[in-house]
Amino acid sequence: xxxxxxxIQGRFVAPLIGVLIAAGASAQPQAAPTTxxxxxxxxxLIDTGPDTFAVFQSGKGSVRLSLVYRYxxxxxxxxxxxxxxxxxxxxxxxxxxxxxxxxxxxxAMMTTDAGEELNIALAxxxxxxxxxxxxxxxxxxxxxxxxxxxxxxxxxxxxIRAFVWYVVDAAYDIDAGTYDLTIxxxxxxxxxxxxxxxxxxxxxxxSQIDKFSFIGDTGTDDSKVVYYVDDVLVGVDEAIxxxxxxxxxxxxxxxxxxxxxxxERAAHPEPLPLMSMADLGIGSAQTxxxxxxxxxxxxxxxxxxxxxxxxxxxxxxxxxxxxxxxxWRDGARALRDAHAEVALARFDRASQLSPSAxxxxxxxxxxxxxxxxxxxxxxxxxxxxxxxxDDPRLPAALAMIxxxxxxxxxxxxxxxxxxxxxxLLAEEYFLTLLWKGDAARAEAFAESMLARASASDASxxxxxxxxxxxxxxxxxxxxxYYDASxxxxxxxxxxxxxxxxxxxxxxxxxxxxxxxxxxxxALRAER
Amino acid sequence: MSRLHAAWLLLLPAxxxxxxxxxxxxxxxxxxxxxxxxxxxxxxxxVLPKLVQLYEAARDDSFKARVAQTFYELGWExxxxxxxxxxxxxxxxHDLRLQVQWALGRVSNDQDVVDTLIANMRSDSNPLFRDKAxxxxxxxxxxxxxxxxxxxxxxxxxxLGDDKEDVRRIALQALQIHTGQTKGFDxxxxxxxxxxxxxxxxxxxxQYKAGL
Numbered sequence: 001x002x003x004x005x006x007x008i009q010g011r012f013v014a015p016l017i018g019v020l021i022a023a024g025a026s027a028q029p030q031a032a033p034t035t036x037x038x039x040x041x042x043x044x045l046i047d048t049g050p051d052t053f054a055v056f057q058s059g060k061g062s063v064r065l066s067l068v069y070r071y072x073x074x075x076x077x078x079x080x081x082x083x084x085x086x087x088x089x090x091x092x093x094x095x096x097x098x099x100x101x102x103x104x105x106x107x108a109m110m111t112t113d114a115g116e117e118l119n120i121a122l123a124x125x126x127x128x129x130x131x132x133x134x135x136x137x138x139x140x141x142x143x144x145x146x147x148x149x150x151x152x153x154x155x156x157x158x159x160i161r162a163f164v165w166y167v168v169d170a171a172y173d174i175d176a177g178t179y180d181l182t183i184x185x186x187x188x189x190x191x192x193x194x195x196x197x198x199x200x201x202x203x204x205x206x207s208q209i210d211k212f213s214f215i216g217d218t219g220t221d222d223s224k225v226v227y228y229v230d231d232v233l234v235g236v237d238e239a240i241x242x243x244x245x246x247x248x249x250x251x252x253x254x255x256x257x258x259x260x261x262x263x264e265r266a267a268h269p270e271p272l273p274l275m276s277m278a279d280l281g282i283g284s285a286q287t288x289x290x291x292x293x294x295x296x297x298x299x300x301x302x303x304x305x306x307x308x309x310x311x312x313x314x315x316x317x318x319x320x321x322x323x324x325x326x327x328w329r330d331g332a333r334a335l336r337d338a339h340a341e342v343a344l345a346r347f348d349r350a351s352q353l354s355p356s357a358x359x360x361x362x363x364x365x366x367x368x369x370x371x372x373x374x375x376x377x378x379x380x381x382x383x384x385x386x387x388x389x390d391d392p393r394l395p396a397a398l399a400m401i402x403x404x405x406x407x408x409x410x411x412x413x414x415x416x417x418x419x420x421x422x423x424l425l426a427e428e429y430f431l432t433l434l435w436k437g438d439a440a441r442a443e444a445f446a447e448s449m450l451a452r453a454s455a456s457d458a459s460x461x462x463x464x465x466x467x468x469x470x471x472x473x474x475x476x477x478x479x480x481y482y483d484a485s486x487x488x489x490x491x492x493x494x495x496x497x498x499x500x501x502x503x504x505x506x507x508x509x510x511x512x513x514x515x516x517x518x519x520x521x522a523l524r525a526e527r
Numbered sequence: 528m529s530r531l532h533a534a535w536l537l538l539l540p541a542x543x544x545x546x547x548x549x550x551x552x553x554x555x556x557x558x559x560x561x562x563x564x565x566x567x568x569x570x571x572x573x574v575l576p577k578l579v580q581l582y583e584a585a586r587d588d589s590f591k592a593r594v595a596q597t598f599y600e601l602g603w604e605x606x607x608x609x610x611x612x613x614x615x616x617x618x619x620x621h622d623l624r625l626q627v628q629w630a631l632g633r634v635s636n637d638q639d640v641v642d643t644l645i646a647n648m649r650s651d652s653n654p655l656f657r658d659k660a661x662x663x664x665x666x667x668x669x670x671x672x673x674x675x676x677x678x679x680x681x682x683x684x685x686x687l688g689d690d691k692e693d694v695r696r697i698a699l700q701a702l703q704i705h706t707g708q709t710k711g712f713d714x715x716x717x718x719x720x721x722x723x724x725x726x727x728x729x730x731x732x733x734q735y736k737a738g739l
Binding site: 142154301 | 735
């Protein structure tokens with residue numbers, strides 16, 4: 001099992017400790033600094049996983065341990081990009097989400113070709129895009145210069161030299177969305193870059209961070225950079241209690257991550273599917289109106305998301321219909337993107353424009369459930385349920401609301417009768433039983449579904465049987481189901497990770513690693 | 528995990544080809560019709576003139592749209608493809624227009640491509656074509672140098688001052704996709720407020736330009 005304590009050379013730690021102490025000295029009240037990430041690459045603490053890092057090298061490029069160059073100790077990581085292979089290699093690391101306070105990043109890097117592109121970034125839950133909670137801190141080489149992307153523009157720092165180590169120290173203020181950056185060149189006393197109060201990549205105060213990344217180009221597939229990274233350290237200015245590692249590369253079992261993700265998904269209801277134009281208050285009269293006004297095609301465009309605004313010259317009666325459709329469509333998109341406030345406003349706008357449309361009203365209730373505004377959920381639901389009584393989507397909607405509220409008994413009552421006949425409900429019902437801790441009934445239900453499932457669905461139900469067995473502690477049986485489910489599984493990633501847990505529980509660490517590394521990759525020494 | 532990895536590609540999706548040659552026009556036509564871009568890509572850049580020939584010889588707009596879509600997905604620069612596509616950049620054929628607008632920035636970084644898309648975004652009578660021209664400006668100008676990006680941003684910032692609110696809105700969206708920022712600009716705000724925020728954008732652009 002991975003040891004949490006990670007050894008680092010004193011030469012490496014000293015500058016960062018200085019930064020952390022300085023930060024502590026200026027902060028009131030004082031907080032004990034915590035190290036979130038620390039990799040020297042000299043020890044055997046290189047297990048990939050969701051709480052350490054992942055290695056991607058599906059193209060011709062590579063990410064591997066190197067004995068040839070290092071800043072400290074005896075190894076570094078070499079990142080080698082190959083143009084034209086439609087991929088880029090990546091070392092991508094993870095740490096607990098940081099939403100406030102200061103964060104310190106330290107690493108050493110050396111490129112072998114100043115003209116080739118490389119990119120280094122800290123990013124948040126919105127990944128590597130210029131937006132809030134996306135890229136926060138971004139360094140890249142461009143035209144022979146090391147460049148920082150700040151306030152959405154490239155700012156040259158200095159002409160970078162090949163085969164020279166640079167030590168990067170950034171103190172990032174999450175709340176302000178700014179950072180101080182110092183870069184020292186090996187052998188020089190004075191820093192080659194020392195900038196203060198720089199806006200973060202997209203000038204977004206409060207942009208959250210939970211990952212770092214080292215890559216070649218960003219998708220242009222034209223970089224042939226080979227560069228080295230050593231002594232990566234990420235720290236914060238407050239004490240944080242780390243959960244211990246329970247297995248290599250993870251602080252929770254993959255199974256628990258998966259289960260949490262399902263619960264998270266269930267807690268955020270999605271909009272109901274559109275089944276007919278009547279859902280949007282468009283009956284024969286409205287259809288005729290649109291035809292008369294030559295707007296029939298515009299309705300199709302509005303529904304498919306291809307129409308953002310209604311032409312000014314359209315008569316008001318058709319404009320209102322189309323504006324309502326666009327508002328509902330925008331709301332549905334916002335709800336899927338977890339922007340429930342925006343979704344609610346758009347659904348209410350759609351209802352205002354088309355009061356007889358039932359779907360925006362129900363979707364507004366689902367948006368309120370996302371926002372946990374339960375009093376309003378009850379009030380609005382009571383008003384609209386009578387007109388939904390015969391609609392097959394009502395049980396699903398009520399179940400989603402129940403799951404979001406965490407009222408599993410109510411969800412079970414809601415789903416019990418209809419679950420076996422409806423695919424989506426069946427999965428929700430199975431998960432509800434698992435969350436209630438009733439693995440035996442979950443297993444019995446999964447078996448009944450397996451008996452009638454198509455070939456591809458059978459794989460999914462075998463996986464679910466494995467889930468139930470895993471939860472009851474019958475690990476061998478879980479392994480059998482998971483193995484069998486791989487035969488025609490449409491998305492085997494979750495099964496590989498669960499098999500990694502299974503083999504960890506069985507004490508077979510070789511197989512544990514094999515399945516884990518299918519997803520998170522492996523960091524190995526060069527041959 | 529490949530989905531996570533691909534997140535970097537949000538920044539700039541583009542691929543370059545494998546080498547190879549030996550295209551048969553009939554087979555190429557089948558591949559285009561079947562949307563078999565992988566087979567076409569495997570032929571490498573020498574396939575581009577053949578694709579241009581197919582495009583120019585096509586009598587059917589829906590097939591031309593498929594060729595344009597192929598140019599888009601290949602993402603290879605080609606003056607010939609640009610020249611052919613530009614002839615249809617004002618077509619009223621719905622599918623062809625969208626495919627041409629999207630493909631242009633992926634075959635060329637010429638200034639007239641950006642200028643034409645800006646003009647379509649601001650002045651086309653069809654709001655869908657205006658909207659999709661803005662999409663092309665936001666996502667598909669993949670070969671622009673930093674200096675060329677400055678000109679694109681300048682044109683988008685200028686469009687923030689357009690009389691039409693929907694043009695201001697889509698210009699802002701394109702800027703936001705490029706930069707992650709709005710600088711507080713509200714397309715529906717008063718003229719004075721908008722003008723003030725346009726000045727903020729102009730200051731930003733001047734800094735951007737100065738740093739190159």
